[in-house]
Amino acid sequence: MTPSVTHVSGTVTGDVEVRFTECGVAVCRFRLTDTPAQWDAAAQKWRDGTPVRYVCTAWRNLARNTAESLVNGVNILVTGRITEIRDNAVYLSADDIGISLRQRIAYTETSLPSPAAAAPVTAPPSPAAPSPSRPATRRPGNPPAWWEERRSSGWSGNGPTPAAADGTPLHVGR
Numbered sequence: 001m002t003p004s005v006t007h008v009s010g011t012v013t014g015d016v017e018v019r020f021t022e023c024g025v026a027v028c029r030f031r032l033t034d035t036p037a038q039w040d041a042a043a044q045k046w047r048d049g050t051p052v053r054y055v056c057t058a059w060r061n062l063a064r065n066t067a068e069s070l071v072n073g074v075n076i077l078v079t080g081r082i083t084e085i086r087d088n089a090v091y092l093s094a095d096d097i098g099i100s101l102r103q104r105i106a107y108t109e110t111s112l113p114s115p116a117a118a119a120p121v122t123a124p125p126s127p128a129a130p131s132p133s134r135p136a137t138r139r140p141g142n143p144p145a146w147w148e149e150r151r152s153s154g155w156s157g158n159g160p161t162p163a164a165a166d167g168t169p170l171h172v173g174r
Contacts, residue, residue, distance in 0.1 A: 008054060008078045008092065009100060010034035018067035028063040030056055030070060032078065032092075056080065058094040066097055075100035 010032040018028040032054040037046045056078055058066045070076065076099055080092040099106045 005079060005081055005095070006092070008032065008034060008080070009075065010052075010054065010078075012070050012072055012074045012076060014072055016067050016070050018063060026060055026063040026067075028058050028067045030066070032056055032076070053089045054078070054092055055089050056092045056094045056097075057083075058097065062094065062097065066094075069099070070097075075103055 011034075013031045013033045016028055016030040018026060020026055033051050034054070035051045036049040038049040039045075040047045076097055078092060078094050079096040080094040082090055083093050084091045
């Protein structure tokens with residue numbers, strides 16, 4: 001009989017442990033706690049139910065990525081197979097793990113914001129002041145030239161396409 005696949009969400013409790021087998025295969029283990037909410041009809045409010053404790057195991061690339069990505073307190077989603085239940089814990093063999101976006105933002109390597117995203121937003125310079133010159137070439141992480149033109153014109157993204165100082169329309173494509 002093949003074990004059934006289950007989906008679990010909860011909070012990582014403790015550190016992720018990663019080890020390697022004699023053959024060099026990565027295996028990691030971490031603990032997960034799910035505290036379900038239960039409706040208390042007498043008090044007319046939600047209360048925390050009895051926590052369910054999981055011990056999750058991941059193998060190979062999933063183990064490597066899990067060890068690099070998870071820390072104590074992160075809410076995650078796990079798809080896996082229940083391998084055993086003992087010592088008031090459910091043991092899962094994880095097939096896939098994802099970070100819950102309910103309480104945080106997750107960035108991938110390609111979607112990381114540029115350093116300019118952390119810079120404070122300031123009003124554009126007055127028309128009398130000369131604008132600083134931009135480098136002719138675009139380096140990775142810097143916005144393209146058309147973005148700077150849109151930003152400096154005060155265009156908010158709504159309404160008609162803005163025009164440059166000489167009246168020519170600014171292109172809004174890539």
